[in-house]
Amino acid sequence: MSQRPSVIRQTIITPIVLIVALLIMAALTYQFGSRAFNRTVVEMFINIMVVVGLYVFVGNSGLLSFGHISFMCLGAYTTAWLTIPPVMKSITLKGLPTWLLHAQLPMWVATPISGLFAALFALIVGRVIMRLSGIAASIATFGLLGVINNVYSNWDSVTGGQGSIVGIPPTMNVWTGWIGGGVAIAIAYLYSISRSGLALRATRDEAVAASASGIDIVRERLIAFVVSAFIIGLAGALYAHFLSIVNPGAFYLRTTFITLSMLVVGGMYSLSGAVSGVVAISVLIELFRNLEKGISLGGHIIGLPNGAQEIAIGIITIVILMYLPTGLTRNREFSWRRWPLQRRIPRPVQTALKELH
Amino acid sequence: MRELLQIIFDALSLGSLYALGALGIALIFGVMRLVNFAHGDFIAFCVFAMLWPSIDAAAVVFAGRLPFYLLIPLLLLIGAALSILSEVVVFRRFRNANPATMMIASFALGFVIRHLLLMLFSSRPKSITLWPSLGLPVEFLGAHIPMLQVVTIIITLAVLVILVLFLKRTRYGLEMRAAADNFTMARMLGVRANGVILLAFAISGMLAAAIGLILATNSGTADIGMGANVMLIAFIATVIGGLGSIPGAVAAGFLIGAASVVFQATLPHDARVFRDAFVYGAVIVVLLVRPQGLFAPKSAKQRV
8 A cells, every 4th residue: 555645534534624613603502592693694604605706716716706605695595485385476576477487496406506506607617717817707707796796686587686585495404414514525625635626726826837737727627616605505595594685785896805705714725714704704793793782891881983893893804914814724724733724735836926916 | 079078078077086086096005006995985084174063954164265375285185195004004014015904904904984974974974165266168160168177187187197207207296206116125125115105105195085075066066975985986997007007007097087978978878877887897897807907017027
């Protein structure tokens, strides 16, 4: 047998640590958390899915994508079409084809279908967009976001237009959220140790050498694009179940930038970074939300003025990036040996950065 | 003929707005490879600087009451000051950071400015009347064209001429062009990095103020999100024009403005609501044909 240490043996600890940490959070929340806190944690799990999905593409390929939230939109609306009771659909969404109008699937069937739909869409548009590289690719994904948002905001008979579609069964709790987050982390991990994931990271770090070694950059990028679209499509579906309404405004610039900030704050080239960025920002948001409500000090309630939450989070994001430009985890993964955070994922060298310029 | 003239003026005035925005983003990108996502919020800030902070729907006009020969320089100054401040406080520390990190930092800065405005002014759009006489149409070859469109186009052309003169004829302009072409080399030849970058930020801030004035006069309202749309299109225009190319950014700004107006005029009625989808689709097509942008400078080519 070969003496080569297996990739799995070396790295399996990362997803396990992450999933177990999330499990502990879910269990504590379920046991002690209030109703409102439960919702916060579910939202965090959904954000983890989105950001992990983003990491699969952005982290492995080194290309920034502004378009992934459109896959969330696709997933959410597909779930809405599949799970809203036919009676309600026939009033609000008259333009749906008949077979879809009469369909009503349970959540555990509708969610994977939503992910597959997003992935299929990514496969079609990715074949075109992935031929680009550098900032042109980022802008093209941006164009994708614009197109999807415009179509979903205006195709009234199928998507309900600017308004919200109501009636998606609200079936989310911390456990389903945790399962979603765990599935996302598992898929992202499996992708990153797969042949394609390794090849794609090679193109990120040294594009010329990678393609000279026979790696088809466009193909590997496309695979990552489709896998990440699948994860984000799942996240969109769970988000629809979480809010039980969908509207196109939720899947546009604000979400795009907040999720990207989470990824960059955590460390965009590592799976641990993706997860810890979401956790860090979510904790901050919750903290300042409570400060805004006010804390009582000697009989007086002292609270920050409304809106201070966003301002503080913006400032803290800037400060974190100022002092840790590679994110909280410095692009490393959690690992067992030399705990904590010792093993380094090699930093991309100058050639890969050049492409982003 | 009359309709055609109307379309041409619509295209030119919308294009002017996008071109001014693209210029503001391209100047900063040229000197420090920063895509400034806070630009749209700079625009909104300049508009709100005319009002007194209040959360009522009726705007309490403050600086906006000044005569135009005082108001315009004041706003330009505010724009430049805000922009310079953001460079000194925030962006200076990101000089050597990864472009993605810089981009997110600029977005976070914009987020802070936007929510500061929200806190002071609430999210309700406020009505603000500047120079109502500019809304009146003028007759031009049989077409009725709003005075404001003409003024917008004239202002844009004037700004472009001044900038071209500045970039081509003055020492600072030369330094800035050199820095945009190859920043490291320019520094080695004695261009002061901080000076050039501050200048780029100041001009970019003034351009943001100019856009703010035009937008506020045009719509008659002050809205927190008013700069965001211009910023997005301007950002796309700088990429389509070829990153690092200043004339390219301007040309692409006009091109996108023209494309929007032409789609609006020629699409069948039912498809008109999907105009933006067509515009973004066209952007993707352009990028596929010319990934380096339409007017890419030689230095932007990737060397292997």
